[in-house]
Amino acid sequence: MFHVVLYQPEIPENTGAIGRTCVAVGAKLYLVKPFAFQLEHRRLVRAGMDYWNHLNYQIADDWNHLITGLSGNYWYFTKKAMKSFTDIRYTNNDVFVFGNESRGLPAFILDSEPEHCVRIPMLPEARSLNLSVCVGIALYEAQRQQIYETEKSHV
DSSP: OOOOEEEOOOOOHHHHHHHHHHHTOEEEEEEOOOOOOOOTOOOHHHHHHHHHHOOOOOSSHHHHHHHHHOOSSSSEEEEEEEBGGGSSSOOOEEEEEEBTTTBSOHHHHTTOOGGGGBBOOOOTOOOOOOOHHHHHHHHHHHHHHHHHHHHTTTO
16 A cells, blocks of 8 residues: 655645545545645535545644654655656555645755655756655555556466
8 A cells, every 4th residue: 555645735626626636546645734625625525536535544643643644655746856656666565745836845854865856857947846646656656656567467
């Protein structure tokens, strides 16, 4: 199972769409407080559709609460990284950490493990991608690798 962490998310529609993606690939979603909406927010519910009832998720009161209860290889997605997310060999229980929509991840998190900071490459004209798109790209690359490794071991 993969784990997706949203650090202080701000836009309920993104969180709802990310929840749907997590259900589709069997990932667990972690939401780090504070976030800028209620989990019952109508736009979150609409974006998550009826998938939210099937979502395996957990709320963490703050970053320290999260990291004391969640072990695995942490991968910090940031446009500040030099390493591409496709250069990583993902394994079960990897943790994909994404910052909020307006500020990204804070320096204290990025500086904790700079060798685990990765980026999704894009042309310089693009300032950023939508958060839910980034989570989908990361999860499906990790899933692709897992499927490839499984198929390769059966050949």
